[in-house]
Amino acid sequence: MTKDHIKYSKVNLAKMNGNVLTEADSILGLAAKRPIRQGYMLTHNQFEAPKLIKRGDGIMIQAVSKLLTVSTPGEALTHGRLGENIRVRNLKSDREVIARVKDRDTVIVMLY
Missing domain, CATH: 2.30.30.760 (SH3 type barrels.)
Structure with a gap:
């Protein structure tokens, strides 16, 4: 995962699961466990070490x-x-x- 793969959007975090990523640095270099569709919120459990x-x-x-x-x-x-x-x-x-x-x-x- 690189910064080029990530698009930032403004959302109301109060309505989101506490697991939603707010900073890309925590997943840089990791691999997605499954394909992630464009526009979906990213969470820590979607990624693993390559x-x-x-x-x-x-x-x-x-x-x-x-x-x-x-x-x-x-x-x-x-x-x-x-x-x-x-x-x-x-x-x-x-x-x-x-x-x-x-x-x-x-x-x-x-x-x-």
């Missing part, structure tokens, strides 16, 4: 501990948004692990 990683994407798996970080190529087995845990396959060992999405091509497995 999927950064899609099933089948090639990603880097970072295994991180206090002293060491090791990276290896992997494949996403599920879709994922920033901060979500997803299943990934280590392409070198063919093992599946759960990892947290860091960005578009990196997931993190914390080692203790």
